[in-house]
Amino acid sequence: MSDIYQDKTGDAVEKQFTLSVLTEDLPGLLNNVTIIFTRRKLNIDMINVSSSEVPGVSRYTIVLTTTREQVEKVVKQIRKHIDVLGAFVYEEDEIHYQEIALYKVPTRIFMGGVNVEKIIRANNARILVIEQDYILIEKTGHKEDTQKLYDILEPYGIMEFVRSGRVAVSKSKRKTEQFLEELENSNTHSLSINGQNK
Amino acid sequence: MEATRQKPKPETSAQPQKRKMSGSEAVIYSLLAEGVDTIFGYPGGAIMPIYDALYGFQDRIKHVLVRHEQGAAHAAQGYARVRNEVGVCFATSGPGATNLVTGIADAQIDSTPIVCITGQVPSHLLGTDSFQESDVLGISMPVTKWNFQVTKPEEIPWAIARAFYIAKTGRPGPVLLDITKDAQFGEVDFEYKKCEKIRSYHPYPPVEDDKISAAAELINTAKKPYLLVGHGVLLSGAEEQLKGFVEKAGIPVASTLLGLSAFPTDHPQYVGYLGMHGNYGPNVKTNECDVLIAVGMRFDDRVTGDPNKYAPQAKVIHIEIDPSEIDKIIKTSVAINADAKQALEKLTEAVKPNKHESWIQEFRDCDEIEYQKVIEHDIYPKSKQIRMGEVIRELNELTHGEAVLVTDVGQHQMVANRYWKFKKSNSNITSGGLGTMGFALPAAMGAQVAKPDTPVVSISGDGGFQMTIQELGTISQYKIPVKMVLLNNDFLGMVRQWQQLFFEKRYSFTEMTNPDFIKIAEGYGVPGKRITERSELTGALKEMYECEGAYLLEIAVEKEENVFPMVPSGDSVANIRLD
Ligand SMILES: Cc1ncc(C[n+]2csc(CCOP(=O)(O)OP(=O)(O)O)c2C)c(N)n1
Numbered sequence: 001m002s003d004i005y006q007d008k009t010g011d012a013v014e015k016q017f018t019l020s021v022l023t024e025d026l027p028g029l030l031n032n033v034t035i036i037f038t039r040r041k042l043n044i045d046m047i048n049v050s051s052s053e054v055p056g057v058s059r060y061t062i063v064l065t066t067t068r069e070q071v072e073k074v075v076k077q078i079r080k081h082i083d084v085l086g087a088f089v090y091e092e093d094e095i096h097y098q099e100i101a102l103y104k105v106p107t108r109i110f111m112g113g114v115n116v117e118k119i120i121r122a123n124n125a126r127i128l129v130i131e132q133d134y135i136l137i138e139k140t141g142h143k144e145d146t147q148k149l150y151d152i153l154e155p156y157g158i159m160e161f162v163r164s165g166r167v168a169v170s171k172s173k174r175k176t177e178q179f180l181e182e183l184e185n186s187n188t189h190s191l192s193i194n195g196q197n198k
Numbered sequence: 199m200e201a202t203r204q205k206p207k208p209e210t211s212a213q214p215q216k217r218k219m220s221g222s223e224a225v226i227y228s229l230l231a232e233g234v235d236t237i238f239g240y241p242g243g244a245i246m247p248i249y250d251a252l253y254g255f256q257d258r259i260k261h262v263l264v265r266h267e268q269g270a271a272h273a274a275q276g277y278a279r280v281r282n283e284v285g286v287c288f289a290t291s292g293p294g295a296t297n298l299v300t301g302i303a304d305a306q307i308d309s310t311p312i313v314c315i316t317g318q319v320p321s322h323l324l325g326t327d328s329f330q331e332s333d334v335l336g337i338s339m340p341v342t343k344w345n346f347q348v349t350k351p352e353e354i355p356w357a358i359a360r361a362f363y364i365a366k367t368g369r370p371g372p373v374l375l376d377i378t379k380d381a382q383f384g385e386v387d388f389e390y391k392k393c394e395k396i397r398s399y400h401p402y403p404p405v406e407d408d409k410i411s412a413a414a415e416l417i418n419t420a421k422k423p424y425l426l427v428g429h430g431v432l433l434s435g436a437e438e439q440l441k442g443f444v445e446k447a448g449i450p451v452a453s454t455l456l457g458l459s460a461f462p463t464d465h466p467q468y469v470g471y472l473g474m475h476g477n478y479g480p481n482v483k484t485n486e487c488d489v490l491i492a493v494g495m496r497f498d499d500r501v502t503g504d505p506n507k508y509a510p511q512a513k514v515i516h517i518e519i520d521p522s523e524i525d526k527i528i529k530t531s532v533a534i535n536a537d538a539k540q541a542l543e544k545l546t547e548a549v550k551p552n553k554h555e556s557w558i559q560e561f562r563d564c565d566e567i568e569y570q571k572v573i574e575h576d577i578y579p580k581s582k583q584i585r586m587g588e589v590i591r592e593l594n595e596l597t598h599g600e601a602v603l604v605t606d607v608g609q610h611q612m613v614a615n616r617y618w619k620f621k622k623s624n625s626n627i628t629s630g631g632l633g634t635m636g637f638a639l640p641a642a643m644g645a646q647v648a649k650p651d652t653p654v655v656s657i658s659g660d661g662g663f664q665m666t667i668q669e670l671g672t673i674s675q676y677k678i679p680v681k682m683v684l685l686n687n688d689f690l691g692m693v694r695q696w697q698q699l700f701f702e703k704r705y706s707f708t709e710m711t712n713p714d715f716i717k718i719a720e721g722y723g724v725p726g727k728r729i730t731e732r733s734e735l736t737g738a739l740k741e742m743y744e745c746e747g748a749y750l751l752e753i754a755v756e757k758e759e760n761v762f763p764m765v766p767s768g769d770s771v772a773n774i775r776l777d
Contacts, residue, residue: 023398024398028335028339028347031336031339032339035339035340039340072525073522073525073526076521076522076524076526077522079521079522080520080521080522082343082344082364082396082398082399083344083398084398085397085398180397183397183398184397186400
């Protein structure tokens with residue numbers, strides 16, 4: 001009986017999706033958005049909330065692994081929230097995205113003859129801070145890239161590591177302001193689920 | 199508090215000139231500006247300033263003091279459902295607010311417009327676990343269409359205007375406003391402007407012409423088209439448009455539980471009630487039609503059974519105002535994301551006149567089978583004990599379909615909705631999506647207050663009746679003349695039925711030792727009677743119906759009656775069982 005809602009089409013393949021959500025900048029909205037995932041027992045891989053280029057409008061970038069079928073239902077339910085201006089779902093090839101990683105490693109590894117400089121250059125990373133006890137390395141990239149550097153540094157002892165949520169912009173030419181203007185003047189969500197004009 | 203205390207006389211117009219007043223008064227003036235005439239509520243510390251303001255407006259707003267906040271929410275729902283307007287309820291912070299939650303959740307899943315106003319501790323105490331503080335916004339977030347915490351008096355008119363606009367437009371739903379005590383006490387320069395637009399909210403998507411032509415083409419070439427009516431038809435006020443459409447296109451019509459009363463039961467194209475305990479034909483024919491037109495319904499699992507085996511052969515046209523419902527359960531061929539009324543108007547123009555008599559006859563043939571196997575024994579039983587179906591049949595005949603039927607949750611609900619013949623729109627009030635036992639009594643009370651001149655009858659089981667039985671106090675205090683029918687089988691009947699059918703008759707905690715209900719009613723000053731014999735039935739129903747005030751009729755019914763037909767949970771609608 002548990003499989004009665006299971007989809008048997010191609011949409012049932014799990015993939016990573018990036019949602020871009022524009023909302024009014026109000027307290028409590030993050031909770032409103034995340035409970036939609038909680039209800040469906042969906043785990044959010046990454047989430048980032050920031051102000052957008054339009055004053056008073058926040059942008060959420062949410063990454064999750066699920067099926068196209070599920071994600072579209074989730075996006076529709078997010079859109080349904082009164083203070084959500086727009087919600088779109090993208091696959092990897094529809095966006096430009098980055099994540100940032102910080103690696104805290106012991107300063108002494110310089111002393112051990114490791115060519116840290118070389119590793120950093122080869123990985124397009126940079127040194128943010130050098131302290132007596134540790135150095136802080138920053139790298140921006142996709143998860144595979146930041147993970148690769150992690151794996152290289154790991155044998156030397158990583159004291160602390162943090163990776164940010166994804167930030168992404170879509171490849172479409174649309175401007176947020178233009179979208180909001182259209183929204184203001186229309187009586188429907190004028191854009192399809194991946195942000196293209198209908 | 200002295201009753202004679204002088205209060206400044208309220209403004210005579212609902213909208214005073216811009217002037218200074220307390221936040222509490224602003225609440226009342228805002229409600230007046232929204233046309234509110236009734237509030238169901240229960241006071242307490244955090245909402246006292248609002249109650250104090252209300253005291254001066256008793257000539258213009260009727261406040262009904264319920265006996266439990268759950269009752270206030272259900273009463274507001276009953277009010278909203280019969281009038282197709284927004285119902286309003288008040289509660290205090292903490293336990294008052296949490297007691298509302300069941301009713302709010304019920305209103306959310308059954309798209310019922312209510313505005314709930316809760317008092318909250320003063321804003322400087324928020325988040326400190328102060329006395330009667332609970333995170334009402336957090337608790338109600340998943341079950342409201344919108345909620346908002348007001349911490350400044352100047353936010354009050356804006357928040358209330360927005361609350362009413364959101365509650366009643368598009369797909370309606372509950373809104374909760376949590377108002378801190380300091381905002382109630384504070385001063386505001388009052389000015390009221392109704393909300394007409396929210397940029398992030400588009401409640402009425404326009405009908406897309408290409409979708410209408412695509413749908414019309416499917417309908418025009420269909421051999422066995424079949425239409426399902428949902429609650430959306432009532433909410434949109436599309437009853438006439440629906441009738442016009444199906445009469446032109448000759449399509450048979452079935453209804454969901456919440457769609458009942460949108461289409462007259464005695465219409466020649468009406469074929470019955472859908473779902474788990476619905477009629478035989480409407481379920482079986484779902485898997486035989488070629489075009490399925492669903493209007494303002496959401497393919498609840500009590501309607502679809504196993505969705506993978508639901509109408510796999512049919513092209514589905516879904517007319518639905520809420521885009522998140524489209525393709526949620528059943529994949530559509532044509533989705534018309536619009537208000538039912540507008541969509542049906544356009545669709546009526548686009549379809550060709552047609553008749554499908556032999557197809558409708560197929561439903562009638564099924565009715566014949568169902569009548570032989572189920573209905574006859576339900577409504578004209580020869581068994582010794584009274585059966586629920588015969589009570590409903592007799593009551594329905596007695597009321598000539600004029601009454602509003604309010605049902606609780608369980609076997610009696612299914613039986614009542616199977617056998618009641620609906621004539622008037624919005625005359626069916628029940629808890630569908632949430633299935634909230636205890637709904638009927640307070641909802642009937644709210645419906646009766648909303649429509650004092652329309653007879654309102656509630657049907658409850660002995661289990662559900664005891665969940666909100668204290669509302670007898672409210673009914674008595676305000677002389678609300680609801681007619682209450684209690685179908686007593688001394689069991690949690692619906693659960694017992696499942697135990698019998700699917701758990702080898704292991705009746706685990708479903709038998710009830712019940713009180714003397716008539717004595718309880720009497721204690722509340724409500725007259726009543728208990729009957730056990732068929733010979734008493736007609737007379738007792740008549741006595742109840744003709745009684746001027748409220749009346750409780752308890753009818754001892756067959757203890758182990760089962761409701762059939764039945765689509766076993768998770769099975770295909772085609773596998774509906776007749777016994
Ligand atoms: C608040 C609540 N608790 C539990 C249930 C589960 N439930 C559904 S029907 C039912 C039995 C109802 O019994 P009764 O009110 O006597 O009506 P009957 O089925 O006998 O007509 C129960 C317990 C529910 N729907 N609502």
